[in-house]
Amino acid sequence: MADYTIKVRRFQPESGEGPYWEEFNVDLDPSLSVLDGLLQAKDRDDGSLAVRCSCRAAICGSCGMKINGQSGLGCKTQIGEAQELADKQASAAGEGGNGTPIVIEPMGNMPVIKDLITDMESTHWTKIRRVTPWLLPHGEPPEREYVVEPESMIDITQSMACIQCGACVSSCLSMEADPGFIGPAALAKAYRFVGDPRDAETKERLHDLAHDPHGIYDCTHCFSCIDACPKGVAPMDQIMRLRRKAGEEGIDDPNSGHDHEIAFVKIIEKKGTLDESLLLQESFAPGFKGKLKPSKRAIREMLGSIPTAIRGIKTGKMRSLHKLIPGVHPKLPDQDDVKAIYAHAEEHSEEFNLYIKGEEGELAEENVEKGIERSTDPDTAQEVKNG
């Protein structure tokens, strides 16, 4: 048992007053959760303290909240750890020592209804419904099951692991700037269908999400949602996969992210290092043909980048010859190592997700190290046990 002070941002809509802070003293084992702390305060001190909760085990997704400024689940955050973070934050801000109150607030990017309860319907669920969140197969289903690659099901199970808690939405920096952004949870949900071989509208879904100005290119790649997600769904990764699929579909990416990525890979494959001065040309007018007959867009982009280049020269960011003149950058001497990396990547091109690689990728690393093939058939393994 240990004593903690939790400082809750409260709002009682019927009081006629604005939000305020209230501190509660609770005593519980450090391994118990922040939600346990809140429930103790609710049970002992004030039953009007409002917080959605149900399973207490990070499955139902009810108790999304901000703890010390970080979005997550109250039930999955140990109160002892929350205390450590509160102390660390306070000492970093020069505000002293141990026993700093643990700050608990409602989720961000959503209207607050009462205390820690937010209006998820008007934000989160409206966005989920925006991505046509149901399977759209072609024609009548088969007599038995759809036969699909086993990996494809494991692949989208990462998106299926989403419990719709809203922590990613709460933490999303893009949505703060553009409330219209479809957002991490809904786009992760979209990948669940785009990656599903049973869905027949993959192309239409990708075009829809790519052409919406609040769609897949609205993400700024800030990783906040990955940090916030309590279930390892990694919404940003799912958005990046949507982008990659859109690129493969030949969808014109207004940010040229897809072409840019290919240019990076190509240049490094050739030179073993990044020849930055080639990037622009390779991204917009790749290869021999691109140089001879650049597209209108390529010319526009090249001209448009001249002021940036001039600024770079003026401020001294582009001084050396190989940063100024495309193709002058020397190759790295040991090309064999670079080739080996590319060969390895080619061989292991299949994407490892959470259900394959394990937490923190430890299993994937072990597999790569030991060269273990993924082949054991769980069904036969079980039959042996079963018999």
Next chain:
Amino acid sequence: MPSHDVLVIGAGLAGQRAALAAAEEGVSVGIISKVHPVRSHSNAAQGGINAALNPGDSWESHAFDTIKGSDYLGDQDAVEIMTREAPEEILHLEHLGVTFHRNEEGKLGTRAFGGASAARTYYVADITGQAIMHVLYEQLMKYSEQIARYEEWFCSSLALDESGECCGVVTRNVADGTMELFQAKSVILCTGGNGQVWQPTTNALICTGDGIAMAYRAGAKLMDMEMIQYHPTTLAGKGFLITEGARGEGAHLLNAKGERFMEKYAPNKMELASRDVVSRAEQTEINEGRGFPDGTVALDITVVPKKRVHEALREIVLVGRDFAGVDITREPIHIKPGNHYTMGGVKTDVDGRTDIPGLYSAGETACVSVHGGNRLGANSLLDTLIFGKRSGRDAAARAKRIDASRPSKKVLEDEEQLIADIVSREKGSGRRISEIKRELGQTMDSKVAVFRDEAGITEALETVRRLKEEAKTAYIDDHGSVFNQDLIAAIELGYMLDNAECTCVAALERKESRGAQYRTDYPERNDEEWLKHIDLEQTDDGPQLSYSEVTITQWEPQERTY
């Protein structure tokens, strides 16, 4: 007055399946849930769902395992229906988009589960319930024109018309506190179980036996209420669930001496014996001093290949890490039997019909009975879906057949008065709701658990009856309308106390040991006197007992060994 042909109360798997099935029949459907549907506790079903779909497997085999698991208290006609319809339901879910695990050929793959004679459990990693429920919710969103969703609406009582038929429900919109009387031709109760009556429990805070209590109060019969499942692998203290899938994948149970003690209790099936058998074995080890000092035994998952653990038991890796501080891939985790499932509930027929015309029930709220004295792992999801579907269809057929009768405003006024009473109680006028709830939970967990006897159950019943009195003066802090969770907790406490009283009365009555009911004072199963269901009906003096026959079709009761 909002009105629907079919009104479903509760939006877990049974409720959502019932709503979709009713909507397919072309009637207007409303679905009411006190939490957002995806928060429902069906989420927590980890391991999978049973069906005899593999070539070489048969529904008869599945049915026999279920009946043997039930300790012959399951009604065999109902079990036959459930197991026969199981394969079609799995394929239906697969077609809707559930991401079931595939074998190397890309077809549906299975895992082994307790009490089953074949590997027939279909699964999505260890988030099967969640994966199915989110897919059904996708369908609810898709058919939003046919199915009206009332999310975060709380039901507090049923409305009957003059001829005693169910014609509506009294509800409270949690978001603003408005009370509303809903009219319906058919009402389906799918509000889950009553796990919160016990502390600790694997069940969510919302599992307070609402539907069971509402039906009971309206005059419907309850059945098998003494049959409460203790799951063999729950975390000490918090009661969190470790899926049976762990043992299905090959994990061992060890006592403090490192012995695989199941050898003594179930030499053939070992860790995969029925849940009541495994829970009793564990409790015996603990009681006889071969457990760990914290009152637990160990579950050793390190014998399962790491790759397989990450692929198929990821949720358990997280539960171990986040809630017990244990890396299950490297060390055993301490577990004990914990409250898990309500086999009993509102007595229904195979189409979900209760004793009250127009009132249906499905899922954990209902008792068909397919689980009898003990439910097999991975049969609960199946129960929710099969009988959810069947009650949805029958409720729709009834709605097409009859004219609506208008519920009397009086039920609404009574309910409003009741709420006004609760809100007006002065602080300090009685005990706090949370105190009573805690005492109830601890009492039930110590007296009406894995091992029971007359003295203990009697003591529990006396406590429950005292708490019922105390609940009448218990006060709340919140006097507002918006999200008054305090008020809802007070009403739920009333539901829980009714559930507890019924369980105690039935457990006291059944003077034998069968399934989850193990009486140390009557340690043998006694088919001659007790191969029958105990039914309960509400009277002013508490639950009134009666009996009903167990339906036996082709499997005569025999000795049960694993």
